[in-house]
Amino acid sequence: MIALFSLLIIIVLSIIVVRIGSIALELTGISSEIASFQAQSAFSGVGFTTVESEAIVTHPVRRRIIRVLILLGSAGVTTAIATLVLAFVGQSGKSVITRGEVLLLGLLCIFLFARSKYIYNVMKIIITKALEKWTTLRIYDYEQLFGLGEGYAIAKIIVKKDNPCCEKSIRDLKPQLEEVLILAIYRRAGRKTQFIGAPNGDVILKVNDELICYAKEDAISKIFSHKAL
Structure with a gap:
Protein backbone atom coordinates (compact mmCIF):
# COMPACT_ATOMS: atom_id res chain seq x y z
CA MET A 1 0.00 0.00 0.00
CA ILE A 2 2.95 2.33 0.53
CA ALA A 3 3.59 2.49 -3.21
CA LEU A 4 -0.10 3.20 -3.85
CA PHE A 5 -0.25 6.07 -1.38
CA SER A 6 3.04 7.35 -2.78
CA LEU A 7 1.41 7.42 -6.22
CA LEU A 8 -1.52 9.46 -4.93
CA ILE A 9 0.86 11.88 -3.22
CA ILE A 10 2.82 12.27 -6.47
CA ILE A 11 -0.40 13.05 -8.35
CA VAL A 12 -1.41 15.66 -5.76
CA LEU A 13 2.04 17.25 -5.89
CA SER A 14 1.89 17.27 -9.69
CA ILE A 15 -1.45 19.08 -9.60
CA ILE A 16 -0.05 21.63 -7.16
CA VAL A 17 3.03 22.20 -9.34
CA VAL A 18 0.87 22.71 -12.43
CA ARG A 19 -1.38 25.05 -10.46
CA ILE A 20 1.63 27.09 -9.31
CA GLY A 21 2.90 27.30 -12.88
CA SER A 22 -0.54 28.22 -14.19
CA ILE A 23 -1.00 31.01 -11.66
CA ALA A 24 2.54 32.28 -12.27
CA LEU A 25 1.83 32.45 -16.01
CA GLU A 26 -1.51 34.10 -15.38
CA LEU A 27 0.14 36.78 -13.27
CA THR A 28 2.44 37.67 -16.17
CA GLY A 29 -0.59 38.91 -18.09
CA ILE A 30 -2.15 35.99 -19.99
CA SER A 31 -5.66 34.68 -19.43
CA SER A 32 -6.30 31.95 -16.86
CA GLU A 33 -7.53 29.52 -19.52
CA ILE A 34 -4.41 29.88 -21.68
CA ALA A 35 -2.15 29.81 -18.62
CA SER A 36 -3.72 26.58 -17.38
CA PHE A 37 -3.48 24.93 -20.80
CA GLN A 38 0.15 25.91 -21.35
CA ALA A 39 1.17 24.85 -17.82
CA GLN A 40 -0.43 21.42 -18.29
CA SER A 41 1.17 21.07 -21.72
CA ALA A 42 4.63 21.91 -20.39
CA PHE A 43 4.36 19.62 -17.36
CA SER A 44 3.09 16.67 -19.39
CA GLY A 45 5.71 17.20 -22.09
CA VAL A 46 3.12 17.68 -24.83
CA GLY A 47 4.09 20.49 -27.20
CA PHE A 48 1.64 22.64 -29.12
CA THR A 49 2.61 25.12 -31.84
CA THR A 50 0.15 27.94 -31.28
CA VAL A 51 0.18 31.71 -31.16
CA GLU A 52 -0.08 31.47 -27.37
CA SER A 53 2.99 29.22 -27.26
CA GLU A 54 4.98 31.71 -29.31
CA ALA A 55 3.92 34.50 -26.96
CA ILE A 56 5.23 32.45 -24.04
CA VAL A 57 8.61 31.38 -25.44
CA THR A 58 9.42 34.94 -26.53
CA HIS A 59 8.72 36.28 -23.03
CA PRO A 60 11.71 35.75 -20.67
CA VAL A 61 9.69 35.34 -17.46
CA ARG A 62 7.16 32.97 -18.99
CA ARG A 63 9.97 30.99 -20.59
CA ARG A 64 11.57 30.47 -17.17
CA ILE A 65 8.29 29.21 -15.75
CA ILE A 66 7.77 26.78 -18.63
CA ARG A 67 11.35 25.52 -18.32
CA VAL A 68 10.82 24.65 -14.65
CA LEU A 69 7.51 22.93 -15.42
CA ILE A 70 9.11 20.81 -18.15
CA LEU A 71 11.93 19.79 -15.80
CA LEU A 72 9.59 18.86 -12.95
CA GLY A 73 7.14 17.18 -15.30
CA SER A 74 9.75 14.88 -16.81
CA ALA A 75 10.63 13.65 -13.32
CA GLY A 90 3.37 -9.30 -7.41
CA GLN A 91 -0.09 -8.87 -5.89
CA SER A 92 -2.81 -11.54 -5.78
CA GLY A 93 -6.19 -11.12 -7.45
CA LYS A 94 -8.01 -9.96 -4.31
CA SER A 95 -5.22 -7.57 -3.39
CA VAL A 96 -5.25 -6.08 -6.89
CA ILE A 97 -9.00 -5.41 -6.61
CA THR A 98 -8.58 -3.79 -3.20
CA ARG A 99 -5.74 -1.61 -4.40
CA GLY A 100 -7.72 -0.70 -7.49
CA GLU A 101 -10.65 0.42 -5.35
CA VAL A 102 -8.35 2.49 -3.13
CA LEU A 103 -6.76 4.03 -6.22
CA LEU A 104 -10.13 4.95 -7.75
CA LEU A 105 -11.32 6.46 -4.46
CA GLY A 106 -8.10 8.43 -4.12
CA LEU A 107 -8.35 9.69 -7.71
CA LEU A 108 -11.94 10.78 -7.08
CA CYS A 109 -10.87 12.78 -4.02
CA ILE A 110 -8.02 14.33 -5.99
CA PHE A 111 -10.42 15.22 -8.82
CA LEU A 112 -12.75 17.00 -6.39
CA PHE A 113 -9.74 18.76 -4.86
CA ALA A 114 -8.55 19.93 -8.28
CA ARG A 115 -12.01 21.15 -9.32
CA SER A 116 -12.77 23.12 -6.16
CA LYS A 117 -13.05 26.85 -6.84
CA TYR A 118 -12.59 27.64 -3.16
CA ILE A 119 -9.33 25.69 -2.97
CA TYR A 120 -8.19 27.34 -6.22
CA ASN A 121 -8.80 30.84 -4.84
CA VAL A 122 -7.01 30.04 -1.57
CA MET A 123 -4.08 28.52 -3.46
CA LYS A 124 -3.91 31.54 -5.76
CA ILE A 125 -3.60 33.91 -2.82
CA ILE A 126 -0.91 31.78 -1.16
CA ILE A 127 1.02 31.17 -4.39
CA THR A 128 0.90 34.85 -5.37
CA LYS A 129 2.32 35.93 -2.01
CA ALA A 130 4.98 33.22 -2.18
CA LEU A 131 6.03 34.25 -5.69
CA GLU A 132 6.24 37.88 -4.63
CA LYS A 133 8.36 37.00 -1.60
CA TRP A 134 10.73 34.34 -2.91
CA THR A 135 11.10 35.07 -6.62
CA THR A 136 12.07 37.99 -8.83
CA LEU A 137 9.04 37.54 -11.07
CA ARG A 138 7.15 40.69 -11.92
CA ILE A 139 3.80 39.78 -10.40
CA TYR A 140 0.72 41.72 -11.48
CA ASP A 141 -2.90 40.72 -11.19
CA TYR A 142 -4.08 42.32 -14.43
CA GLU A 143 -7.74 41.48 -13.83
CA GLN A 144 -7.65 43.52 -10.65
CA LEU A 145 -5.52 46.32 -12.11
CA PHE A 146 -7.87 46.84 -15.05
CA GLY A 147 -11.07 46.19 -13.12
CA LEU A 148 -12.06 43.43 -15.52
CA GLY A 149 -14.53 42.07 -13.01
CA GLU A 150 -16.20 45.45 -12.59
CA GLY A 151 -17.81 45.82 -16.01
CA TYR A 152 -14.66 46.83 -17.88
CA ALA A 153 -13.03 44.80 -20.63
CA ILE A 154 -9.98 44.64 -22.84
CA ALA A 155 -11.05 43.77 -26.36
CA LYS A 156 -9.47 43.11 -29.72
CA ILE A 157 -11.33 45.04 -32.40
CA ILE A 158 -10.81 44.60 -36.13
CA VAL A 159 -11.53 47.69 -38.22
CA LYS A 160 -13.79 46.73 -41.11
CA LYS A 161 -13.87 48.53 -44.44
CA ASP A 162 -17.46 49.67 -43.98
CA ASN A 163 -16.88 50.91 -40.43
CA PRO A 164 -17.26 54.70 -40.08
CA CYS A 165 -14.02 54.77 -38.07
CA CYS A 166 -11.99 53.47 -41.01
CA GLU A 167 -9.48 55.88 -42.59
CA LYS A 168 -9.98 58.45 -39.86
CA SER A 169 -7.52 59.65 -37.25
CA ILE A 170 -8.00 58.90 -33.59
CA ARG A 171 -8.25 62.65 -32.93
CA ASP A 172 -11.13 63.00 -35.42
CA LEU A 173 -12.87 60.08 -33.75
CA LYS A 174 -12.56 61.53 -30.27
CA PRO A 175 -16.32 62.18 -29.89
CA GLN A 176 -17.14 58.56 -30.85
CA LEU A 177 -14.27 57.08 -28.84
CA GLU A 178 -14.79 59.24 -25.78
CA GLU A 179 -15.37 56.22 -23.53
CA VAL A 180 -12.86 53.94 -25.29
CA LEU A 181 -9.10 53.96 -24.71
CA ILE A 182 -7.00 52.50 -27.54
CA LEU A 183 -4.02 50.83 -25.90
CA ALA A 184 -2.31 49.53 -29.03
CA ILE A 185 -2.73 48.76 -32.72
CA TYR A 186 -1.55 45.71 -34.66
CA ARG A 187 -1.23 46.58 -38.35
CA ARG A 188 -0.38 44.20 -41.16
CA ALA A 189 2.50 45.43 -43.32
CA GLY A 190 3.06 42.80 -45.97
CA ARG A 191 4.04 39.59 -44.22
CA LYS A 192 4.95 41.41 -41.03
CA THR A 193 2.79 42.86 -38.30
CA GLN A 194 3.56 46.34 -37.07
CA PHE A 195 2.89 47.10 -33.42
CA ILE A 196 1.86 50.63 -32.49
CA GLY A 197 1.79 51.08 -28.74
CA ALA A 198 -0.13 53.92 -27.07
CA PRO A 199 -1.11 55.50 -30.42
CA ASN A 200 -1.51 59.27 -30.44
CA GLY A 201 -4.29 61.29 -32.03
CA ASP A 202 -2.54 61.56 -35.41
CA VAL A 203 -2.65 57.82 -36.07
CA ILE A 204 -5.14 56.95 -38.82
CA LEU A 205 -7.13 53.75 -38.44
CA LYS A 206 -6.85 51.55 -41.51
CA VAL A 207 -8.71 48.53 -42.83
CA ASN A 208 -7.95 45.32 -40.89
CA ASP A 209 -6.17 47.16 -38.09
CA GLU A 210 -6.48 45.23 -34.85
CA LEU A 211 -7.17 47.62 -32.01
CA ILE A 212 -6.54 46.66 -28.40
CA CYS A 213 -9.10 48.72 -26.52
CA TYR A 214 -10.01 49.24 -22.90
CA ALA A 215 -13.46 50.44 -21.90
CA LYS A 216 -16.75 49.42 -20.42
CA GLU A 217 -18.11 46.37 -22.20
CA ASP A 218 -21.24 48.10 -23.47
CA ALA A 219 -19.26 51.10 -24.75
CA ILE A 220 -17.11 48.92 -26.99
CA SER A 221 -20.06 47.02 -28.43
CA LYS A 222 -21.78 50.28 -29.39
CA ILE A 223 -18.92 51.35 -31.66
CA PHE A 224 -17.43 48.19 -33.14
CA SER A 225 -18.14 44.57 -33.82
CA HIS A 226 -15.52 43.18 -31.48
CA LYS A 227 -13.96 40.05 -30.12
CA ALA A 228 -13.27 40.20 -26.39
CA LEU A 229 -9.88 38.93 -25.30
Whole structure:
Protein backbone atom coordinates (compact mmCIF):
# COMPACT_ATOMS: atom_id res chain seq x y z
CA MET A 1 0.00 0.00 0.00
CA ILE A 2 2.95 2.33 0.53
CA ALA A 3 3.59 2.49 -3.21
CA LEU A 4 -0.10 3.20 -3.85
CA PHE A 5 -0.25 6.07 -1.38
CA SER A 6 3.04 7.35 -2.78
CA LEU A 7 1.41 7.42 -6.22
CA LEU A 8 -1.52 9.46 -4.93
CA ILE A 9 0.86 11.88 -3.22
CA ILE A 10 2.82 12.27 -6.47
CA ILE A 11 -0.40 13.05 -8.35
CA VAL A 12 -1.41 15.66 -5.76
CA LEU A 13 2.04 17.25 -5.89
CA SER A 14 1.89 17.27 -9.69
CA ILE A 15 -1.45 19.08 -9.60
CA ILE A 16 -0.05 21.63 -7.16
CA VAL A 17 3.03 22.20 -9.34
CA VAL A 18 0.87 22.71 -12.43
CA ARG A 19 -1.38 25.05 -10.46
CA ILE A 20 1.63 27.09 -9.31
CA GLY A 21 2.90 27.30 -12.88
CA SER A 22 -0.54 28.22 -14.19
CA ILE A 23 -1.00 31.01 -11.66
CA ALA A 24 2.54 32.28 -12.27
CA LEU A 25 1.83 32.45 -16.01
CA GLU A 26 -1.51 34.10 -15.38
CA LEU A 27 0.14 36.78 -13.27
CA THR A 28 2.44 37.67 -16.17
CA GLY A 29 -0.59 38.91 -18.09
CA ILE A 30 -2.15 35.99 -19.99
CA SER A 31 -5.66 34.68 -19.43
CA SER A 32 -6.30 31.95 -16.86
CA GLU A 33 -7.53 29.52 -19.52
CA ILE A 34 -4.41 29.88 -21.68
CA ALA A 35 -2.15 29.81 -18.62
CA SER A 36 -3.72 26.58 -17.38
CA PHE A 37 -3.48 24.93 -20.80
CA GLN A 38 0.15 25.91 -21.35
CA ALA A 39 1.17 24.85 -17.82
CA GLN A 40 -0.43 21.42 -18.29
CA SER A 41 1.17 21.07 -21.72
CA ALA A 42 4.63 21.91 -20.39
CA PHE A 43 4.36 19.62 -17.36
CA SER A 44 3.09 16.67 -19.39
CA GLY A 45 5.71 17.20 -22.09
CA VAL A 46 3.12 17.68 -24.83
CA GLY A 47 4.09 20.49 -27.20
CA PHE A 48 1.64 22.64 -29.12
CA THR A 49 2.61 25.12 -31.84
CA THR A 50 0.15 27.94 -31.28
CA VAL A 51 0.18 31.71 -31.16
CA GLU A 52 -0.08 31.47 -27.37
CA SER A 53 2.99 29.22 -27.26
CA GLU A 54 4.98 31.71 -29.31
CA ALA A 55 3.92 34.50 -26.96
CA ILE A 56 5.23 32.45 -24.04
CA VAL A 57 8.61 31.38 -25.44
CA THR A 58 9.42 34.94 -26.53
CA HIS A 59 8.72 36.28 -23.03
CA PRO A 60 11.71 35.75 -20.67
CA VAL A 61 9.69 35.34 -17.46
CA ARG A 62 7.16 32.97 -18.99
CA ARG A 63 9.97 30.99 -20.59
CA ARG A 64 11.57 30.47 -17.17
CA ILE A 65 8.29 29.21 -15.75
CA ILE A 66 7.77 26.78 -18.63
CA ARG A 67 11.35 25.52 -18.32
CA VAL A 68 10.82 24.65 -14.65
CA LEU A 69 7.51 22.93 -15.42
CA ILE A 70 9.11 20.81 -18.15
CA LEU A 71 11.93 19.79 -15.80
CA LEU A 72 9.59 18.86 -12.95
CA GLY A 73 7.14 17.18 -15.30
CA SER A 74 9.75 14.88 -16.81
CA ALA A 75 10.63 13.65 -13.32
CA GLY A 76 7.04 13.51 -12.08
CA VAL A 77 5.58 11.46 -14.93
CA THR A 78 8.39 8.92 -14.81
CA THR A 79 8.10 8.56 -11.04
CA ALA A 80 4.32 8.17 -11.22
CA ILE A 81 4.53 5.38 -13.80
CA ALA A 82 7.20 3.52 -11.84
CA THR A 83 5.21 3.84 -8.60
CA LEU A 84 2.03 2.62 -10.30
CA VAL A 85 3.82 -0.50 -11.52
CA LEU A 86 5.27 -1.19 -8.06
CA ALA A 87 1.82 -0.82 -6.48
CA PHE A 88 0.38 -3.75 -8.44
CA VAL A 89 3.32 -6.00 -9.31
CA GLY A 90 3.37 -9.30 -7.41
CA GLN A 91 -0.09 -8.87 -5.89
CA SER A 92 -2.81 -11.54 -5.78
CA GLY A 93 -6.19 -11.12 -7.45
CA LYS A 94 -8.01 -9.96 -4.31
CA SER A 95 -5.22 -7.57 -3.39
CA VAL A 96 -5.25 -6.08 -6.89
CA ILE A 97 -9.00 -5.41 -6.61
CA THR A 98 -8.58 -3.79 -3.20
CA ARG A 99 -5.74 -1.61 -4.40
CA GLY A 100 -7.72 -0.70 -7.49
CA GLU A 101 -10.65 0.42 -5.35
CA VAL A 102 -8.35 2.49 -3.13
CA LEU A 103 -6.76 4.03 -6.22
CA LEU A 104 -10.13 4.95 -7.75
CA LEU A 105 -11.32 6.46 -4.46
CA GLY A 106 -8.10 8.43 -4.12
CA LEU A 107 -8.35 9.69 -7.71
CA LEU A 108 -11.94 10.78 -7.08
CA CYS A 109 -10.87 12.78 -4.02
CA ILE A 110 -8.02 14.33 -5.99
CA PHE A 111 -10.42 15.22 -8.82
CA LEU A 112 -12.75 17.00 -6.39
CA PHE A 113 -9.74 18.76 -4.86
CA ALA A 114 -8.55 19.93 -8.28
CA ARG A 115 -12.01 21.15 -9.32
CA SER A 116 -12.77 23.12 -6.16
CA LYS A 117 -13.05 26.85 -6.84
CA TYR A 118 -12.59 27.64 -3.16
CA ILE A 119 -9.33 25.69 -2.97
CA TYR A 120 -8.19 27.34 -6.22
CA ASN A 121 -8.80 30.84 -4.84
CA VAL A 122 -7.01 30.04 -1.57
CA MET A 123 -4.08 28.52 -3.46
CA LYS A 124 -3.91 31.54 -5.76
CA ILE A 125 -3.60 33.91 -2.82
CA ILE A 126 -0.91 31.78 -1.16
CA ILE A 127 1.02 31.17 -4.39
CA THR A 128 0.90 34.85 -5.37
CA LYS A 129 2.32 35.93 -2.01
CA ALA A 130 4.98 33.22 -2.18
CA LEU A 131 6.03 34.25 -5.69
CA GLU A 132 6.24 37.88 -4.63
CA LYS A 133 8.36 37.00 -1.60
CA TRP A 134 10.73 34.34 -2.91
CA THR A 135 11.10 35.07 -6.62
CA THR A 136 12.07 37.99 -8.83
CA LEU A 137 9.04 37.54 -11.07
CA ARG A 138 7.15 40.69 -11.92
CA ILE A 139 3.80 39.78 -10.40
CA TYR A 140 0.72 41.72 -11.48
CA ASP A 141 -2.90 40.72 -11.19
CA TYR A 142 -4.08 42.32 -14.43
CA GLU A 143 -7.74 41.48 -13.83
CA GLN A 144 -7.65 43.52 -10.65
CA LEU A 145 -5.52 46.32 -12.11
CA PHE A 146 -7.87 46.84 -15.05
CA GLY A 147 -11.07 46.19 -13.12
CA LEU A 148 -12.06 43.43 -15.52
CA GLY A 149 -14.53 42.07 -13.01
CA GLU A 150 -16.20 45.45 -12.59
CA GLY A 151 -17.81 45.82 -16.01
CA TYR A 152 -14.66 46.83 -17.88
CA ALA A 153 -13.03 44.80 -20.63
CA ILE A 154 -9.98 44.64 -22.84
CA ALA A 155 -11.05 43.77 -26.36
CA LYS A 156 -9.47 43.11 -29.72
CA ILE A 157 -11.33 45.04 -32.40
CA ILE A 158 -10.81 44.60 -36.13
CA VAL A 159 -11.53 47.69 -38.22
CA LYS A 160 -13.79 46.73 -41.11
CA LYS A 161 -13.87 48.53 -44.44
CA ASP A 162 -17.46 49.67 -43.98
CA ASN A 163 -16.88 50.91 -40.43
CA PRO A 164 -17.26 54.70 -40.08
CA CYS A 165 -14.02 54.77 -38.07
CA CYS A 166 -11.99 53.47 -41.01
CA GLU A 167 -9.48 55.88 -42.59
CA LYS A 168 -9.98 58.45 -39.86
CA SER A 169 -7.52 59.65 -37.25
CA ILE A 170 -8.00 58.90 -33.59
CA ARG A 171 -8.25 62.65 -32.93
CA ASP A 172 -11.13 63.00 -35.42
CA LEU A 173 -12.87 60.08 -33.75
CA LYS A 174 -12.56 61.53 -30.27
CA PRO A 175 -16.32 62.18 -29.89
CA GLN A 176 -17.14 58.56 -30.85
CA LEU A 177 -14.27 57.08 -28.84
CA GLU A 178 -14.79 59.24 -25.78
CA GLU A 179 -15.37 56.22 -23.53
CA VAL A 180 -12.86 53.94 -25.29
CA LEU A 181 -9.10 53.96 -24.71
CA ILE A 182 -7.00 52.50 -27.54
CA LEU A 183 -4.02 50.83 -25.90
CA ALA A 184 -2.31 49.53 -29.03
CA ILE A 185 -2.73 48.76 -32.72
CA TYR A 186 -1.55 45.71 -34.66
CA ARG A 187 -1.23 46.58 -38.35
CA ARG A 188 -0.38 44.20 -41.16
CA ALA A 189 2.50 45.43 -43.32
CA GLY A 190 3.06 42.80 -45.97
CA ARG A 191 4.04 39.59 -44.22
CA LYS A 192 4.95 41.41 -41.03
CA THR A 193 2.79 42.86 -38.30
CA GLN A 194 3.56 46.34 -37.07
CA PHE A 195 2.89 47.10 -33.42
CA ILE A 196 1.86 50.63 -32.49
CA GLY A 197 1.79 51.08 -28.74
CA ALA A 198 -0.13 53.92 -27.07
CA PRO A 199 -1.11 55.50 -30.42
CA ASN A 200 -1.51 59.27 -30.44
CA GLY A 201 -4.29 61.29 -32.03
CA ASP A 202 -2.54 61.56 -35.41
CA VAL A 203 -2.65 57.82 -36.07
CA ILE A 204 -5.14 56.95 -38.82
CA LEU A 205 -7.13 53.75 -38.44
CA LYS A 206 -6.85 51.55 -41.51
CA VAL A 207 -8.71 48.53 -42.83
CA ASN A 208 -7.95 45.32 -40.89
CA ASP A 209 -6.17 47.16 -38.09
CA GLU A 210 -6.48 45.23 -34.85
CA LEU A 211 -7.17 47.62 -32.01
CA ILE A 212 -6.54 46.66 -28.40
CA CYS A 213 -9.10 48.72 -26.52
CA TYR A 214 -10.01 49.24 -22.90
CA ALA A 215 -13.46 50.44 -21.90
CA LYS A 216 -16.75 49.42 -20.42
CA GLU A 217 -18.11 46.37 -22.20
CA ASP A 218 -21.24 48.10 -23.47
CA ALA A 219 -19.26 51.10 -24.75
CA ILE A 220 -17.11 48.92 -26.99
CA SER A 221 -20.06 47.02 -28.43
CA LYS A 222 -21.78 50.28 -29.39
CA ILE A 223 -18.92 51.35 -31.66
CA PHE A 224 -17.43 48.19 -33.14
CA SER A 225 -18.14 44.57 -33.82
CA HIS A 226 -15.52 43.18 -31.48
CA LYS A 227 -13.96 40.05 -30.12
CA ALA A 228 -13.27 40.20 -26.39
CA LEU A 229 -9.88 38.93 -25.30
